[in-house]
Amino acid sequence: MYLKNITLRGFKSFKDKSQLFFEPGISVIVGPNGSGKSNIADAISWVLGEQSPKTLRGNSMADVIFRSKNEEMGIAEVSLLFDNSNKLFDTEFRDVKFTRRVYSKGASEYFINSSPCRLLDIQELTADSGIGKGLHIIINQGQINEIALLKPIERKAVIEEVLGISKHKNRRDKSLAKLEKVKNDIERIDDLMDEIKRTMDPLEIEAKRAQKYSEIYNLLKNEEISLFIAHLNYLNREWESENDSYEKNKNESEKVESKIPYMENEKNELLKLTGEEKFNYESWREKINRFNIERNNLANIITLTRSKQNVFKTLKNMFNMDLNRYIGKKDESKKLAEDKNFEDDYTVSLLKKASGKLEEIVNNLLKFLDNTKEKVGDIRTAKYIEGEINLIIDKVKKLSTMIGKRKQPGDAKSLEEESEDKKNISDLEGKMDKIKNLEKICIINLERAKKICSMLEKYLSVSENIKRKLYREFEKKNSLVLENQKKIENLENEIGKLNQYKMKLESDLYKGDIKKEQIKEKVEVITENIVDNYNESIEYVLKSYEPSSNIRQSEVKVKRLKNEIKNYGNVNPNAAIEYQKIKKRFDFLADQKSDLIGSKKSLEELIKDINNRIADYFYNKFDEIKKCFRSYFKILFPLGEGEMQLEKSNGGGYDEIGVDLNADIGNNKFVSLSLLSGGEKSLVSMAFLFSIYSINSSPFYVFDEVDAALDDVNIDRFLTLIKNFSEKQQIILITHQKRTMEIADTIYGVTMQPEGVSKIISEKIGKMNAEVN
Numbered sequence: 014m015y016l017k018n019i020t021l022r023g024f025k026s027f028k029d030k031s032q033l034f035f036e037p038g039i040s041v042i043v044g045p046n047g048s049g050k051s052n053i054a055d056a057i058s059w060v061l062g063e064q065s066p067k068t069l070r071g072n073s074m075a076d077v078i079f080r081s082k083n084e085e086m087g088i089a090e091v092s093l094l095f096d097n098s099n100k101l102f103d104t105e106f107r108d109v110k111f112t113r114r115v116y117s118k119g120a121s122e123y124f125i126n127s128s129p130c131r132l133l134d135i136q137e138l139t140a141d142s143g144i145g146k147g148l149h150i151i152i153n154q155g156q157i158n159e160i161a162l163l164k165p166i167e168r169k170a171v172i173e174e175v176l177g178i179s180k181h182k183n184r185r186d187k188s189l190a191k192l193e194k195v196k197n198d199i200e201r202i203d204d205l206m207d208e209i210k211r212t213m214d215p216l217e218i219e220a221k222r223a224q225k226y227s228e229i230y231n232l233l234k235n236e237e238i239s240l241f242i243a244h245l246n247y248l249n250r251e252w253e254s255e256n257d258s259y260e261k262n263k264n265e266s267e268k269v270e271s272k273i274p275y276m277e278n279e280k281n282e283l284l285k286l287t288g289e290e291k292f293n294y295e296s297w298r299e300k301i302n303r304f305n306i307e308r309n310n311l312a313n314i315i316t317l318t319r320s321k322q323n324v325f326k327t328l329k330n331m332f333n334m335d336l337n338r339y340i341g342k343k344d345e346s347k348k349l350a351e352d353k354n355f356e357d358d359y360t361v362s363l364l365k366k367a368s369g370k371l372e373e374i375v376n377n378l379l380k381f382l383d384n385t386k387e388k389v390g391d392i393r394t395a396k397y398i399e400g401e402i403n404l405i406i407d408k409v410k411k412l413s414t415m416i417g418k419r420k421q422p423g424d425a426k427s428l429e430e431e432s433e434d435k436k437n438i439s440d441l442e443g444k445m446d447k448i449k450n451l452e453k454i455c456i457i458n459l460e461r462a463k464k465i466c467s468m469l470e471k472y473l474s475v476s477e478n479i480k481r482k483l484y485r486e487f488e489k490k491n492s493l494v495l496e497n498q499k500k501i502e503n504l505e506n507e508i509g510k511l512n513q514y515k516m517k518l519e520s521d522l523y524k525g526d527i528k529k530e531q532i533k534e535k536v537e538v539i540t541e542n543i544v545d546n547y548n549e550s551i552e553y554v555l556k557s558y559e560p561s562s563n564i565r566q567s568e569v570k571v572k573r574l575k576n577e578i579k580n581y582g583n584v585n586p587n588a589a590i591e592y593q594k595i596k597k598r599f600d601f602l603a604d605q606k607s608d609l610i611g612s613k614k615s616l617e618e619l620i621k622d623i624n625n626r627i628a629d630y631f632y633n634k635f636d637e638i639k640k641c642f643r644s645y646f647k648i649l650f651p652l653g654e655g656e657m658q659l660e661k662s663n664g665g666g667y668d669e670i671g672v673d674l675n676a677d678i679g680n681n682k683f684v685s686l687s688l689l690s691g692g693e694k695s696l697v698s699m700a701f702l703f704s705i706y707s708i709n710s711s712p713f714y715v716f717d718e719v720d721a722a723l724d725d726v727n728i729d730r731f732l733t734l735i736k737n738f739s740e741k742q743q744i745i746l747i748t749h750q751k752r753t754m755e756i757a758d759t760i761y762g763v764t765m766q767p768e769g770v771s772k773i774i775s776e777k778i779g780k781m782n783a784e785v786n
Contacts, residue, residue, distance in 0.1 A: 165671025
């Protein structure tokens with residue numbers, strides 16, 4: 014693996030993009046002072062993770078960005094391209110490019126093959142390749158003399174860094190820091206455990222008391238909840254019973270309620286029908302009443318007619334008596350005439366009365382006929398009655414006419430007779446004839462009265478027939494009305510009973526609602542007690558608990574447990590929880606302490622193991638480095654001798670060991686390095702560094718003017734060492750020496766432009782020689 018390319022843009026004096034292409038072997042960078050050639054070594058160090066501005070010969074990281082009087086860049090970027098064909102970097106890429114970019118505002122970015130990454134990613138990738146930070150692969154200007162004057166412990170640190178021991182020491186230092194932190198944590202945990210212990214001991218006593226209280230409370234809870242469930246089951250059974258009764262009464266009430274309108278409708282239909290029948294009944298009763306009135310009138314007429322018949326009979330008898338008396342007493346004509354006048358007057362008055370009664374009978378019969386026509390529904394019956402009554406009326410009218418005719422002539426004749434009797438009282442025969450005529454009239458009227466009476470009796474018989482027919486209809490209507498009224502009364506009684514039954518059912522429903530509300534309230538009280546007292550949902554309670562089998566025993570047990578809880582007084586219910594929490598915290602700390610003690614032991618063992626491995630590795634490598642130092646020192650100082658040895662302090666361990674250098678440059682004596690000249694110091698430092706490089710080499714090395722203090726002889730010796738070393742490693746030299754330029758495979762020239770911008774000029778020496786040859 015080797016460095017193929019360096020690309021600079023905006024870094025220090027390299028304003029524009031500049032590239033340097035390297036090949037394996039020796040590359041030399043030359044240029045006048047101030048041209049910016051050392052900036053190339055700073056750029057390589059910067060990309061590989063250098064964070065110190067002083068190491069980069071600046072005051073801040075912003076000083077690496079190009080800045081001139083006329084122009085200032087906002088970004089500095091450097092890329093290193095490595096050939097990774099031997100897979101020294103643990104990646105599949107054949108070429109690996111590291112890029113670092115910094116902005117004037119202070120932000121910094123890293124890239125691996127143009128992919129953003131962290132500095133740690135670059136350091137991890139280069140850690141085992143020998144090109145990481147601190148491996149002294151870049152020796153800057155003036156640093157070569159400082160290495161010779163390092164203290165033994167510092168010189169040992171350089172060896173450790175180049176050998177890669179420093180990363181193990183860093184690991185050990187981290188482990189030591191962790192060990193110190195673990196010790197501090199153990200002390201802190203001990204303090205915390207002591208503090209917790211003071212709180213935990215009294216809380217443990219309280220927790221045991223609370224535990225006993227909790228056990229009794231749980232017994233009470235189980236028993237009381239079981240009792241609650243038993244009560245709840247009883248109330249549920251009552252609820253179901255009441256609900257069944259309620260539903261039964263409700264259904265019955267609905268049936269009754271639906272039945273009442275039906276019966277009301279039936280009653281209303283009967284009332285309507287009965288009203289019509291009653292109207293007919295009243296109509297028939299009115300007809301019967303009128304018929305009875307007329308019948309009574311007819312009976313009265315018959316009675317009157319019979320009395321008149323008796324009157325005519327009496328008159329007839331009287332006329333017979335008078336006639337017999339006149340015959341016997343002809344001599345008493347005057348008296349007889351007077352008697353005759355008296356009797357004649359009396360007879361006339363009777364006839365007048367009879368004629369008036371007959372007219373009255375005719376009028377009554379006409380009225381009766383009119384009423385009968387109106388009220389008799391049967392047409393045939395009405396016609397029959399009308400025919401009979403008309404016969405009676407005709408006969409009565411004829412009788413009345415005969416009486417009227419008899420009365421008028423009689424009156425006239427009576428006057429004549431009276432006048433004649435006054436003139437001739439002795440004319441008895443004439444009077445007797447008159448009496449006979451009167452007797453005949455009486456007999457005729459008597460016969461007529463009999464006929465009228467017979468006709469009236471027939472009429473009465475007809476009336477009776479009519480009455481019987483009317484009464485049958487009347488009784489039929491009456492029985493129908495009575496039957497309907499009885500049905501109505503029965504329906505009203507049934508409706509009344511149904512209404513009473515309905516009221517009873519509604520009362521039972523109301524009582525059922527009240528009872529259900531009471532049950533509901535009891536259930537709510539029980540449920541609230543369960544939820545409030547024990548903070549358990551009713552669903553969980555019903556699912557997880559069984560009802561009490563003996564309610565009385567449960568009530569006694571609940572009472573006893575409540576008294577026991579009361580005797581406990583004030584109890585911290587959270588004592589057990591707090592104790593468990595603190596105990597958990599205490600146990601956690603104890604476990605943490607145990608873990609920390611285990612970690613402490615592990616760290617101590619790890620540190621011991623690291624120290625042992627570091628010491629073993631260092632001692633093994635030191636012997637090799639010691640031999641190489643002696644060999645390289647002999648190359649640089651052919652007449653001298655160099656020794657490298659460990660310097661141990663009294664009682665000190667590995668970390669107190671230093672590395673001391675003894676140099677005899679050819680004077681047959683070992684002298685202090687501080688007494689050597691600058692060139693001699695540089696050669697001793699190079700012998701020291703190259704002895705380490707030979708044990709743990711890197712792919713490339715950069716030396717910035719390390720040959721500045723060497724004369725021509727020492728330069729030849731130095732270049733001999735470089736040539737031997739460049740066979741396996743890539744060497745980049747920054748120099749002013751011409752002799753050094755001669756061994757270069759590639760030469761880059763760096764010049765400074767008037768604007769303060771560095772410019773690179775490259776030349777491949779091998780190709781030129783080939784062309785010349």
